[in-house]
Amino acid sequence: MPSVCFYFQVHQPFRLKHYDCFKIGHDHFYEDEKSNKEILDRVSRKCYLPSNYTMLSLIDKHQGDFKIAYSLSGTVIEQMEKYRPDVLRSFQALTETGCVEFLSETYYHSLSFLYSKNEFVRQVKKHREKIKEHFNQEPTVFRNTELIYNNEIANFISIQGYKGIICEGVDHLLGYRNSNFIYHPPQNQNIKCLLKNYKLSDDIAFRFSNKGWDEWPLTAPKFANWVHQVAGNGETINLFMDYETFGEHQWPETGIFDFLAHAPSQILAHPDFDFKTPSEVIKKYEARGEYDAPNLTSWADIERDLSAWLGNSLQHDAMERIYALEKKVKETQDQNLIDCWAKLLTSDHFYYMCTKYWNDGDVHKYFSHYNSPHDAYINFMNVVTDLEHVLEMEEEKTEKLSIQSPM
Amino acid sequence: MANTLMLGWEFPPLFSGGLGVATYGMVKALSRNNSIRLIIPSASSIDLQNVNIVGLNKVNAEEINLERLRFDFSFLENVHQLPIAISPYHHVNENLETISKDEFELLVEGKATVSTIHHLFSGKEVYGRDIMHKVYVFSKLAEQIALNSEFDLIHAHDWVTYLAGIKIKQRTGKPLILHVHALETDRAGESTRNEIYGLEKNAMLLADKIIAVSQYTKNQIALHYGIDPSKISVVHNGIDQAKPERKRHQLKDKLVVFLGRLTNQKGPEFLLETARKVCTVYPRVKFVVAGTGDMFIHLLETSAYHKLGSKFIFTGFLSKEKANELLSMADVYFMPSVSEPFGLTALEAAQHQVPSVISNRSGAAEVIQSSLSADFWDTDKYANYIHALLRYNALSKELSARANEQLDSLTWNHASEKIEKIYHEILKNN
Structure with a gap:
């Protein structure tokens, strides 16, 4: 009896305001409050609220047979607290149905695992606390930023007590096998990997409205039929995607909400199929083999690697500069300063600096408010330079104090 | 493979701005597949295969038939002293060479000899205060030379050669391509509507095709000269491939x-x-x-x-x-x-x-x-x-x-391939 496992990613970064060299040393507030609020308002109107409403109706209609999972980054929760408590409440209403699970991730939607294990652990913990506070859940399944994954991450997170981890189903790592089974990392039976079925996921997330696609238009019965074909050759069909797929990436005019409203009943029409949350999937199904990922993978672009965030020297430079400040920032024990620094770790800042497809004007451009990756880098680096300046001032202050205070 | 009559102004070693560099690079690359007759005011000893360079500073008397030529500078009476802003390439600190009035008088009176012409075009200043006179004389002489030449099309570089281009097109019926390296609106400001602007605009209207060195210039031509964009092609200049080494300076700044x-x-x-x-x-x-x-x-x-x-x-x-x-x-x-x-x-x-x-x-x-x-x-x-x-x-x-x-992709060979395509299309349609 195969299960369909939906997980939706909900995330917004704290975008930086236009910060030119003249602000360095003078202006220590970096967020673009206006556009962060505007974008959250827009996405709430187009996606979060209508989608949550649809999900709630579906759960209601199927009386416990339709289940889903979300991963909300700490930064999007903070923004909802600040600008849209109504949207936060609508997610809380979903929790109360008992059919919705929340996953664990890094609070700041960061690549911290690659740069600082300390910061990674701190962010995961901070995120757990936030999820507990708003949704009263203690996640047992972890998803790393952008599904960045390798054996080391799985092993590390398993030591932290997690039972499951979400990752991309990368073809060359699967070989002849498919993503519709549960796997475990090499020599580690304590954690199970849920692999994204990228074909079926991307049929919804990317291809749904593409009129050039030979399967267009994608209807709920057609999609359910594809799902049903897995019967006999899989136990879980993991459909992982950005929540903004509904209403924001795929506009309402494309029929995406109709599709969403009808797909579950079409899938459930086959008596062998049900819906499960990630933690239910790992409880129910045994790992059927090893998923060996020695190198880092992600769910981004065709390369499924880290080149969207660490593909050029600008991104590496910016990343190294900001992580180099960790010790100094934390030594100040100034919570505002630590938060301010940590918000700069959000992966989006580095994604905006991606040059690999820049000239083709593709999806990267769509997600960036900068005119060019170079502008993104310059803006970020000006902010980092100011933060370095602030930290130097803090250091001077403490030095003066320590000189003045008697032994 | 075309037989091109090319009209240029700056050419090594005598140049003031980018025009000379561009003309040289282009002629050299085009000469691989095309035979070119290049008329310029002043030629040195530079020799290129497949290119016949005619410098007016050493032109043969037979080619220009001076006795039959009549010059009339009356249209220039009001603009003897051109305002400096309309000269394309300023060298304010250098004394502009002025051609003696006598030479022009000789031309008007039909008493000039070929050495008068040689002298007229052997100054070091490629533009100068008498640029309008020079442009006019150049056009008359280039026309004469063209009538003694075999060619399929005319390719003229910048406003200084456009008058010659128009005259030759009118006399021979051969298609005219204007190559725009710079516009009067670039040099003197967008609102400029002076004689040079007028000359450029007339030439553009009469030309069969215009090549602009950038999309930016194409847009400017369409915007300020009212030319149909479909008549304008963009061919970016090439640059000689070189990998010069970095040097360190001693300054701390x-x-x-x-x-x-x-x-x-x-x-x-x-x-x-x-x-x-x-x-x-x-x-x-x-x-x-x-x-x-x-x-x-x-x-x-x-x-x-x-x-x-x-x-x-x-x-x-x-x-x-x-x-x-x-x-x-x-x-x-x-x-x-x-x-x-x-x-x-x-x-x-x-x-x-x-x-x-x-x-x-x-x-x-x-x-x-x-x-x-x-x-x-x-x-x-x-x-x-x-x-x-x-x-x-x-x-x-x-x-x-x-x-x-x-x-790496900005080579003259690459640019010349695009130009050859334009040649081909023009010749097909004529």
């Missing part, structure tokens, strides 16, 4: 280099304003200004007024070798031009692995996508970019490496 004539077109006041702003956020910098022009004194005085004297180094006009040496030591190349049809120097900077901050009203911004470009008046943005290049080494390295890659 970083160097921002400006290379070009100090005229309004090149935006020297934006250079000054930007420098002032950069110095407030990054004091360890010097702005090296290489070039001369009618804005020099203004720039010098204003920089002193803003107490930026120690931040500026004025080198005056630099030879090619010196300019290259300067580029090889530069940290940032800065080109705030108000209007720059192509901007070869930005490409040369890229060859020297120097990242550039340039005006987006330029052809260079199209071809070097990894340059940082801004509106020509946006000195805040220029300063922010220059500051970033001075402070963040990774950016500097990334941009100069990318720019260098982008140059």
Whole structure:
């Protein structure tokens, strides 16, 4: 009896305001409050609220047979607290149905695992606390930023007590096998990997409205039929995607909400199929083999690697500069300063600096408010330079104090 | 394979701006597949295979048939002293050579000999105060030479040769291609409607095809001259492939280099304003200004007024070798031009692995996508970019490496292939 496992990613970064060299040393507030609020308002109107409403109706209609999972980054929760408590409440209403699970991730939607294990652990913990506070859940399944994954991450997170981890189903790592089974990392039976079925996921997330696609238009019965074909050759069909797929990436005019409203009943029409949350999937199904990922993978672009965030020297430079400040920032024990620094770790800042497809004007451009990756880098680096300046001032202050205070 | 009558003005070793470099590079690449007769005012000993170079400074008496030519300069009576702003390439600090009135009188009276012509076109100043006279004489002589030549089409470079191009087209019926390296609206401002503008516009209307050195220039032609864009093709200039080495300078400050004539077109006041702003956020910098022009004194005085004297180094006009040496030591190349049809120097900077901050009203911004470009008046943005290049080494390295890659496709061979396609189409339709 195969299960369909939906997980939706909900995330917004704290975008930086236009910060030119003249602000360095003078202006220590970096967020673009206006556009962060505007974008959250827009996405709430187009996606979060209508989608949550649809999900709630579906759960209601199927009386416990339709289940889903979300991963909300700490930064999007903070923004909802600040600008849209109504949207936060609508997610809380979903929790109360008992059919919705929340996953664990890094609070700041960061690549911290690659740069600082300390910061990674701190962010995961901070995120757990936030999820507990708003949704009263203690996640047992972890998803790393952008599904960045390798054996080391799985092993590390398993030591932290997690039972499951979400990752991309990368073809060359699967070989002849498919993503519709549960796997475990090499020599580690304590954690199970849920692999994204990228074909079926991307049929919804990317291809749904593409009129050039030979399967267009994608209807709920057609999609359910594809799902049903897995019967006999899989136990879980993991459909992982950005929540903004509904209403924001795929506009309402494309029929995406109709599709969403009808797909579950079409899938459930086959008596062998049900819906499960990630933690239910790992409880129910045994790992059927090893998923060996020695190198880092992600769910981004065709390369499924880290080149969207660490593909050029600008991104590496910016990343190294900001992580180099960790010790100094934390030594100040100034919570505002630590938060301010940590918000700069959000992966989006580095994604905006991606040059690999820049000239083709593709999806990267769509997600960036900068005119060019170079502008993104310059803006970020000006902010980092100011933060370095602030930290130097803090250091001077403490030095003066320590000189003045008697032994 | 076409038989081309090419009309040029600047040609090595005699040139003032980018036109001579471009004409030479193009002729050389085109001569691989085409036979070219190139008429220029002044030829040296340069010899190219498949190219027959005719310099009026040493033209044969038989080719021009002086006895039958009548010159009439009356149309120029009101413009004997041309305002300096309409001369394309200023050399204000040099004394402009004036051709003696006698020579023109000899021409009008039909008493000129071939040596009068040789003398007329052997001065070192390629434009000068009598440029309109020269353009007129050039057109009459080129027409004579054309009548004694075999060719399929006419290819004329910049306004100085357009009059000749029109005359030859009218006499022979051969198709005329205008190659626009620069416009009067670039040099004298967008609202300019002077004689040169008029000449350009008439020629554009009569021409069979126009080649612009950038999309930017194509847009300017359509906008200010009212020419149908479908008549205009864009062919970016090439650049000689070279990989010059970087040199270290002994200064503790970083160097921002400006290379070009100090005229309004090149935006020297934006250079000054930007420098002032950069110095407030990054004091360890010097702005090296290489070039001369009618804005020099203004720039010098204003920089002193803003107490930026120690931040500026004025080198005056630099030879090619010196300019290259300067580029090889530069940290940032800065080109705030108000209007720059192509901007070869930005490409040369890229060859020297120097990242550039340039005006987006330029052809260079199209071809070097990894340059940082801004509106020509946006000195805040220029300063922010220059500051970033001075402070963040990774950016500097990334941009100069990318720019260098982008140059690889900018060859004259590549440009000449595009031009050959245009030749082919024109000949097919005629």
